[in-house]
Amino acid sequence: MPAADIDARAAVLCEDVAVALAARTAAIAGQLVDEVAEHLPAAVADDELRGLMVDGATANVGLVTAMARTWSDPAGNPPPPEVARWARATARAGLSVADVLTVYRLGHARLWRLWQAELAARTPEHELFVHASARCSDFLFRWVDAMSSPVVRIHGEERRRLDRGTEAARVDAVRAILDGEPLDTTAVSLRLRYDLERHHVAVVAWLDELTDPVDEDARLQDAVARVSKWLRPGSTPLLVRGGSQSVWAWVGCDDRPTPPAGGPPAALGDRLRARVTIGTPGHGLDGFRRSHEDAQAAARVVRLTGDAAGGGITTYDDVAxxxxxxxxxxxxxxxxxxxxxxLTGVPGSDVLLDTLRCYLAEGQSYARAARQLGVHENTVAYRVRRALELLGEPDPGALPLRAALAIADALG
Known part of the structure; x- marks a missing residue:
């Protein structure tokens, strides 16, 4: 076959593969992140870092497949904003330039395997496969080179920015506490200007959307200040950056703090321009760590479900x-x-489950559930019995059943 003909067919085949992969962008991004998690766990050490990597991988897959469809030259193209944000977060998390390049190497290798598999599935012709593979491989290498250089630069700029002030030392000290490293509590308290031998309530605040970095800082600091004032009027919280879109804070006090009765007022949550979670109170270094772990666990649930109790504020007890x-x-x-x-595939199963949930939420009262649902008590009783029969569960209050319903509610 003439070289020009096979080159033209190879180009079309590569474009078809790019279209097919673009349709699976989210799934492929998840696979790339899983590949990194297996070989470099530190790169996905917490939910926020993993979430930022998922966003970056999704943007990268979308960009590379779009450029491959038109054979655009990747040289000189800036990385997507999601990738730049991830690069800054890796610097804050203490990942090195070598770690960032390893992430790109692992992602490139996994994406290339997927690309080759798609090529092989689309042509039985060995010569065409070889030409298309060479063409696609060359493009991917050039794309990775073009993208990784500015990412390394962004990482370095953020690392230098941290190093210029005391923020890096404060972040390192806080991370050492959270990692359980042996510490001189008095010395670290002086460095942080925060007494660690007290009671603590941890706060995590973050933003869902990308905004201007200066505005981000102002919004996060304002959110922490408002919540701190509600928890302990007159207190000055310890506050450090936890990532590119989040801050970690601790409100300290000499006596065990008792959050105001009734939880965060709706008006406070409505005024916040950030998501906030609050841990349970704890004392000393262990309490400092445990309260933060609780706040992070609550943040994971909020990110998972998209819900926040009390407006923009969720306490750990809300979602424990x-x-x-x-x-x-x-x-x-x-x-x-x-x-x-x-219940899968059973006609009306959603109604049965909703009725069962309401019945349990109302203390297994047919009358109260009927009022909530706006139906007759007998209707509630029938639906509950029918749901339990199908599930093979004689006890509506059985813990495994309640747990399964709670998980299904949270995860959708």
């Missing part, structure tokens, strides 16, 4: 059960799926 039930997401999903499987 769901946080514990969804600590292992895959197992939680499988448990709920298996336990509720008998």
């Amino acid at each position: 059960v769901i946080a514990l039930l969804t600590g292992d997401l895959d197992r939680a999903r499988e448990f709920a799926r298996r336990r509720l499987a008998p």
Whole structure:
């Protein structure tokens, strides 16, 4: 076959593959992140860092497949904003330039395997496959080179910015506490200008959307200040950057803090321009760590469900059960799926489950559930009995059933 003909066919084949991969962008991004998690766990050490990597991988896959469809030259193109944000977050998390390049190497390798598999599935012709593989491989290498250089530059700029002030030392000290490293409590307290031998309530604040970095800082600091004032009027919280879109804070006091009765007022949550979670009170270094872990666990649930109690504020106590039930997401999903499987495909199963949930929420009272749902008590009783029959569960209050319903509610 003439070289010009096979080159033209190879170009078309590569474009077709790019279109096919673009349709699977979200799934492919998840695979790339899983590849990194397996070989470099530090790159996805917490939910925020992993979430930023997912956003960056999704943007990268979308960009590379779009450029491959038109054979655009990747040289000189800036990385997507999501990738730049991830690069800054890696610097804050203490990841090195070598780690950032490893992420790109792992992602490139996984994407290339997927690309080759798609090529192989689309042509049995060996010569065409070889030409198309060479063409696509060359493009991917050039794309990775073009993208990784500015990402490394962004990472370096953020690292230098941190190093210029005391923020890096404060972040390192806080991370050392959270990692359980042996510390001189007095010395670290002086460095942080925050007494660690007190009671603490941890706060995590973050933004859902990308905004101007200066505005981000102002919004996050304002949110922490408002919540701190509500928790302990007159207190000055310890505040450090936890990532490119989040801050971690601790409100300290000499006596055990008791959050005001009734939880955060709706007016406070409505005024916040950020999401906020609050941990349970704790004392000393252990309490400092545990309260932060609780606030982070609550943040994970809020990110997972998209819900926030009290407007933009969620306390750990609000979501403690769901946080514990969804600590292992895959197992939680499988448990709920298996336990509720008998209702799958049953006509009206959604109504049965909604009625059962309402019945349990109303203390297993047919009358109260009927009032909530606007139906007759007998209707509620029938639906509950029918749901329990299908599920093979004689006890509506059985813990496994309640857990499965709670997981299904949280995960959708």
